[in-house]
Amino acid sequence: MAPQRTKPPTPGKSARSSGPGRLIVAVYAVFAIAATARAGFQIAVGFSHAPVAYSLSAFAAVVYILAAVSLARAGTRWFWTSVAAVGVELAGVLAVGAYSVFRSVPLPDATVWSGFGQGYGYVPLVLPLVGLWWLYHNRAERKH
Amino acid sequence: MDGYFWAVLAVGVASTLVCVAAGAKGYGPNDITILSVAAVELTLLVYLGGSIVSAVAGGGPAGPAWEFWGYLLTALVIPFAAVYWSLLERSRWSNFVLAAVGLVALVMTARMNQLWYGPDLMNALGWPG
Numbered sequence: 394m395a396p397q398r399t400k401p402p403t404p405g406k407s408a409r410s411s412g413p414g415r416l417i418v419a420v421y422a423v424f425a426i427a428a429t430a431r432a433g434f435q436i437a438v439g440f441s442h443a444p445v446a447y448s449l450s451a452f453a454a455v456v457y458i459l460a461a462v463s464l465a466r467a468g469t470r471w472f473w474t475s476v477a478a479v480g481v482e483l484a485g486v487l488a489v490g491a492y493s494v495f496r497s498v499p500l501p502d503a504t505v506w507s508g509f510g511q512g513y514g515y516v517p518l519v520l521p522l523v524g525l526w527w528l529y530h531n532r533a534e535r536k537h
Numbered sequence: 538m539d540g541y542f543w544a545v546l547a548v549g550v551a552s553t554l555v556c557v558a559a560g561a562k563g564y565g566p567n568d569i570t571i572l573s574v575a576a577v578e579l580t581l582l583v584y585l586g587g588s589i590v591s592a593v594a595g596g597g598p599a600g601p602a603w604e605f606w607g608y609l610l611t612a613l614v615i616p617f618a619a620v621y622w623s624l625l626e627r628s629r630w631s632n633f634v635l636a637a638v639g640l641v642a643l644v645m646t647a648r649m650n651q652l653w654y655g656p657d658l659m660n661a662l663g664w665p666g
Contacts, residue, residue: 411626412630415628415631415634416634416637418622419622419634422618423615423637434601438601
């Protein structure tokens with residue numbers, strides 16, 4: 394990793410989407426596609442079947458899109474947008490995960506965040522932790 | 538699981554290993570890693586061609602057709618997007634982005650197999666969920 398540090402980021406480009414950020418943005422993009430497709434499919438097939446679960450799926454999709462876009466962009470405003478999106482993502486996966494595990498009456502259909510992201514290899518649980526660490530690592534006052 | 542799945546498994550895992558190894562060595566995206574991703578794309582194109590022939594011959598997906606084709610078309614776009622994203626910054630990390638393509642293609646192909654054969658046949662084959 395050390396040799397990478399010597400290369401200054403291109404002016405006008407965000408350090409957040411550089412280096413390991415390339416991978417983080419890419420994984421967020423994949424989850425944005427997956428969550429959007431899932432929510433779109435669920436809602437198109439029958440929203441009334443499980444309105445709460447499908448609304449949560451749609452909400453998760455919006456959060457992933459916002460996180461992917463904001464992480465890829467430079468500037469303080471996008472930085473805080475990322476913090477908000479990734480923070481909401483972490484809260485969402487913990488809340489929906491806990492609800493789906495501990496409630497006796499489960500949601501009638503699964504969301505991305507059910508079982509702490511079990512259906513997606515727990516990536517939805519790990520991703521916001523990595524995202525928050527990465528944002529902290531790239532906070533504005535830090536000099537590389 | 539059909540032959541397409543095993544083909545994507547073999548090519549996808551190989552591509553992921555090649556890209557992870559290149560990234561671990563500190564290389565940026567190069568001919569080898571990009572060609573390995575192209576091999577994944579080619580395998581998916583064969584899946585597309587074979588699926589079109591099978592569907593025309595009368596054996597369409599047992600599950601929702603547009604979900605199957607939606608998965609397949611999305612899977613076909615992902616390698617292009619990954620190569621584009623990786624070439625914008627030719628660091629070692631971009632090889633890890635390319636490494637993700639094989640795994641994503643594998644997961645999506647597993648789901649496409651589920652959709653193609655439907656839940657009954659998948660249960661008979663012992664595939665969970």
